[in-house]
Amino acid sequence: MKKVEAIIRHFKLDDVKNALSEQGVFGMTVIEVAGYGRQKGHTETYRGTEYAVDFVPKKKIEIVCSDENLQKVIDTILRTAQTGQIGDGKIFVTNLEDSIRIRTGETGQDAI
Amino acid sequence: MKKVEAIIRHFKLDDVKNALSEQGVFGMTVIEVAGYGRQKGHTETYRGTEYAVDFVPKKKIEIVCSDENLQKVIDTILRTAQTGQIGDGKIFVTNLEDSIRIRTGETGQDAI
Amino acid sequence: MKKVEAIIRHFKLDDVKNALSEQGVFGMTVIEVAGYGRQKGHTETYRGTEYAVDFVPKKKIEIVCSDENLQKVIDTILRTAQTGQIGDGKIFVTNLEDSIRIRTGETGQDAI
Amino acid sequence: MRTYFLRGLLACALVGLIATQFLVTSVVAQTTTEASPEVSEPREVVPVEAGNTNEVEVPEEEAPGLDSGDNAWMLTSSALVLFMTAPGLAMFYSGLVRKKNVLGVMMQCLFLMGLMTVVWSLWGYTLSFGGDHPYIGNMEFLFMENVQPAYDAELGEPVTPMHGTIPEYTFMLFQGMFFIITPALICGAFAERMKFSAMAVFSILWGTLVYCPLCHWVWDGGILAYGEPSSLAGGALDFAGGTVVHISSGISALVCAIFVGKRLGYGHDDMRPHNLTYTTLGAAMLWVGWFGFNAGSAGAADALASNAFAVTHFSAAAGAVAWALMEWIQRGKPSVLGCASGAVAGLVCITPAAGFVLPMPALAMGAAAGIVCYYTCTVLKQQMGYDDSLDAFGVHGVGGTLGAVLTGVFATRNVMGGEPIGLYEGGGVSLLIGQVVAVLVTVAFSVFATAFLLKLIDVLIGLRVTQESEIRGLDISEHGEEGYIFS
């Protein structure tokens, strides 16, 4: 099994989620993150004091899927999360040793 | 070393944490997440506009432990986080290459 | 490629970020987390009801880097995030199978 | 547990009734010999009547004209008292619950502003202030008749019914604001678990069957009115609602808390207040609004209003400091929640006394309230183990009772005129007895009536939301909304 972590733009979450569901991928976990990269942040001023805010709010999606589903998941995300502008984000893939469904104790494939 | 990521119900955190401490597992990192899966969300209406909220608030626990502790950790979580209802969550296990304690620079086992 | 996850003190983020940029590491993703470990929490009382708050707010930095950059990244974090007090945090390293830049579809090294 | 409690309360209620009977009889002689002369004398009664009451001695034929200053102050006071319910109480209460129930609490306050006002305009006011039957109001003000202006063919112009120097309208409005906040206070007891529908039905019935009679008894020449021949033990002084508002709501709150039962996970889950900034701001708003509540109960912008304003301010201040100091001493840190709770406790305690006591006793009353309520909410509650979510009983029930009793101690001719009246200035115990009797009657009546209403509603539509709804939170399950969407 693989764990796909995708860092995407805030407002792309719904599109990605829906596209994945259509693809039959029904589970994911989403996290609010702050991203730092090529995309430039902005500056704020409070009574003359300037703050450079380098972090951009992003959403991080974690999807655990079977090896055969991996490509499908990646393609779907690429397709739906892309705007072509700097800051679209990244997809990271790691190998998963095991997964368990707490409710039933099922492990491996059946757990997801 | 292994990294255990468990997505559990909001109100189960304390139980899990206490159970783990009893088991001698004293470190963990917790993250607020929004989960999407079999458990259905709810709908909200604001002045006639309906929103289907598919994401359910969950807690994600990250625990790094030695290989021998792995099973103990998993069992403890399974035991304490379970309600039997859809939405209990998952446990994911990945392999960890190294871990370092920032304060001391200790690495590997000693770091956790 | 490696994925470095560092759990650091709240107010160390800027220092770490700047130090890393100087080292030419320009990308990272930051997450608000609550940490449980040796560092003791505090207690709160509301109209006589006591609550032991065991979790301490921390920042988790995720950095994906090439294998050759790994040591540099780790050293930089160790140097800048250290206070010597209990609660400085941890660094965890996992192996990354692949990384993709959503904007361009580039993979591997070029993606980061 | 629950039943055990209920028994206890009903018992104490019975004791109350008996005690009352006993006292009444035992006191009659005394009353007729010393108390009544002092109260029959018009002079002394005047300030009392300046209190939150409908008795205006002025004969109709030569009624005084409208005093724009008095009307200005009473309209302002009415606005201030509404301001207490929301934003005031809405913030104070909603900050104390968990995030998932914040709207549920605010909704109770806001919806009651609408619901109770409609009830008041239709039958609430007339049941409270119509006629002078000792037990309940008549229909003279039904649907605002005799409150609203009417075109007088002879004069060829509209005539507005007056209430002393202000329009009956203004008095009705001011009183109507009390009718809103009293049930809203009770909501603190069953917050986070009560069905919204049950809350609504309960409020209508409680307002009609508990508040209106009580209000009539105390402020419209009923069986608890001070200085009425028909009154029990000579009646009680209640300037702005110690019995009518705070004891009644506080006691009913306790009954509700026990009846509805504890919140899921009470004592185990993390139930810390989700937004103490709201609670603090709400407390400050209550403090400000309370000036309308108490000083407005003078019915005019006169010296009595200034006295009420001053003692209210002082008592709140003493309460805030006292509670904070208690915490400081006992656990090393004064808390904002403690300071806010203390201020409210002080305000509750001075409410029945505001038009009868002087500043220094007010400081004492506030401090006493701060300390006593601190113990109730921290020690006592833990021991008894009921789940009064927001301490409606601990603050309003206990603070109100304390205030009602201390009024019997500190009430003084220096404010009211006449013979010495309070225990402290040598006025004897007759007033004190009257106060105690009024408290007991109010407690007894509130316990019985509330228990009955809850039972009824429980049978009809059920009091409590489902487990799943409670876990998910009332905002989503009862109202289909979320309070904060910050992501």
Place this chain on the structure above:
Amino acid sequence: MRTYFLRGLLACALVGLIATQFLVTSVVAQTTTEASPEVSEPREVVPVEAGNTNEVEVPEEEAPGLDSGDNAWMLTSSALVLFMTAPGLAMFYSGLVRKKNVLGVMMQCLFLMGLMTVVWSLWGYTLSFGGDHPYIGNMEFLFMENVQPAYDAELGEPVTPMHGTIPEYTFMLFQGMFFIITPALICGAFAERMKFSAMAVFSILWGTLVYCPLCHWVWDGGILAYGEPSSLAGGALDFAGGTVVHISSGISALVCAIFVGKRLGYGHDDMRPHNLTYTTLGAAMLWVGWFGFNAGSAGAADALASNAFAVTHFSAAAGAVAWALMEWIQRGKPSVLGCASGAVAGLVCITPAAGFVLPMPALAMGAAAGIVCYYTCTVLKQQMGYDDSLDAFGVHGVGGTLGAVLTGVFATRNVMGGEPIGLYEGGGVSLLIGQVVAVLVTVAFSVFATAFLLKLIDVLIGLRVTQESEIRGLDISEHGEEGYIFS
């Protein structure tokens, strides 16, 4: 879409004008035969003038002295009306937008408090209330001349110009608060996408060219003033601003919403209110502040003020309950947002009628407003598909129109004196026609003027922020700040 709408509106506006012409002519006879006698009679006009108007019959030489009670109430009312714009409206509105635009909305309210006040002090007041030209005010109050006190050499002391029993100062201040909130209401329509600079310019122009004339027409003896010989169809009753404030802002809001266009991602993105606790608290503050708005429009702390206060309170209550019940029936859950919106709808609807109707009709008007506005904001808006972000039109435009019309139905001699006047008490249709005409004129004028101003500003500086700014949010892009920093 956009053009289609505009056409529609302009069309309806034209219809309005024609209808007006027709009605005016057709009614003249009638008016002169029945309407005018009744309005020419001073006696009856008095209460009307007690409304939000500048006409004070009292001859200068024997002006009445300053009444401290009236002045106290009017100063308090002025404070209450400012309180409505911020914190009131600022909370009510800002809670409804997304987190990234919360400061943008608050800034509009706060900045307008400054900007419109400066405009008012310089030329706004004199254009609204100077002289008695039927179309526009003269320069008598320019730069506060004849409002501010002046040293009288003979008397050897300063003399303050009076307005009835209060200083002209006080009246100017009270009216000035209306001048702030009216454009602030419009901001609800283009929230989350309008350029701040465009908003500022628009507000100055709209205030000067739309509000001031309208205000003069209705409240300073202009072409819509009630009982003026020169008035269209006998003029209209508008106690506290149904036409001047709510219809004008509501209709202009609709034009803005259409003209500026929908928010990016409207109907697709998650646009849930980010902080309904603010919206609820804001609604409660509006409710409280509205007592100043309506009861203050009596110009004194008299019986009329009490009447206005009471009907305002009742209408708000009925509106809150009605909207909540509609939701309860139609989707099984009453919502806090619905309850809050209903309260505001009820307040808007009673505004023009507050000094002319009795409590029971007020309950009816509030309930009607709750139901009608509920349909506009839920059903109608969906169908028509315009993006009035915060329903400024749905609540203020529709509620204000409903109120203006119902005033013609429920206005009664019981409050105003004189002959029967409203349709309901058998006063005939003449008043109703006057009300309708005033509505049509206001709508027509608002549509034309607003459309023109928007076009102008669009050409000059552009109305809308860039896509990128809109996505990032106005707080950062327009003001370089963030509302909440909780991490």
Place this chain on the structure above:
Amino acid sequence: MRTYFLRGLLACALVGLIATQFLVTSVVAQTTTEASPEVSEPREVVPVEAGNTNEVEVPEEEAPGLDSGDNAWMLTSSALVLFMTAPGLAMFYSGLVRKKNVLGVMMQCLFLMGLMTVVWSLWGYTLSFGGDHPYIGNMEFLFMENVQPAYDAELGEPVTPMHGTIPEYTFMLFQGMFFIITPALICGAFAERMKFSAMAVFSILWGTLVYCPLCHWVWDGGILAYGEPSSLAGGALDFAGGTVVHISSGISALVCAIFVGKRLGYGHDDMRPHNLTYTTLGAAMLWVGWFGFNAGSAGAADALASNAFAVTHFSAAAGAVAWALMEWIQRGKPSVLGCASGAVAGLVCITPAAGFVLPMPALAMGAAAGIVCYYTCTVLKQQMGYDDSLDAFGVHGVGGTLGAVLTGVFATRNVMGGEPIGLYEGGGVSLLIGQVVAVLVTVAFSVFATAFLLKLIDVLIGLRVTQESEIRGLDISEHGEEGYIFS
């Protein structure tokens, strides 16, 4: 750094004293020749005394009766001024700190509402307004003696001491609200790092030893009172507290900021305001409450109150617009924080002048305050490098000084009557000199006294929390609570 500053301040303070001496002597002739005749004439002094002062010329034997309108307005104003401290200032300040200190700031405001009120009721009021010793009040009002009503055996009824047309009670309450907010303003300077215990002790001592004397000097016929023979340089006009409230607190704030030292990580850590929505709402509440502060200082609901209300409103408006425009010009974006700060600056600046100037000068004063304070808080503060967390000095110290001086320029007989008085209308420099002297004396006194008190407390209990506490935040370390629990 710290010491360097202190030296500087002490130096300037000395200069102040010397300058004072010089001016006093140099002015005597002038004063006696032109200033005094104009001030000895009762007629002119009246409006001045209508200011926030205890001098009521009316002989006791034929005191005027209670005016319900005046009392209504003064009670309302008292409520408004309390409303300024909390929720107003509590929101304005707490929004500007970091999340971890939000309760710490709110607690300071709420606790001071309690603490300072107790002090005021015991000895504060009498030290401020008792008797007419030039330097300090006597004991006539100790423990509310001669303020509270007393039973008069002859009359057989209670008698309430009067203060002009209102009860002494009301005046005492109104003044008491000032006693609360003044130390609360200082808290802005040492926010986020001061020990709560130190804050409490400091406030009691500062209130007693700094505020009370100053208040007595300016408003109770002391050495700075206008038109008193004993006054320095003829005394100064201070309608509502430019010197007593704003300069004293602003200067003391600066001393505190320097003495307590910078916050950990100042200039390095992220110290952005955690909740600007609170700050914006708080500013709006301050604006509304300030009407009570300034217009209430008229002591009655008369024309002077209306004048004060109007100029206060205009100055705030001009300040808000001016600061926002400065930002717009200088960095391309107007900010909400700027707009809010500007409004407060305008309000501060007009405070001493509210009862003496006309609307147009008020616009000028507000704009000037907006610009000057903008520079102080942005440019000057950066350069000098002190850490006045919430700019208590930059806004109140600077704005108050500006206002006090401009009062000498714009004060006019058109409001005050009598001879030309302000520089602008040709009244000569005597008033201006009096104003400057009063400012210098206030600055000198505040610097010395505050520095002394801080030193004392530092030695006794220490001023600052531990490093660890500061990092963790005052909410948890000082109060054991958290402000928001949203997870």
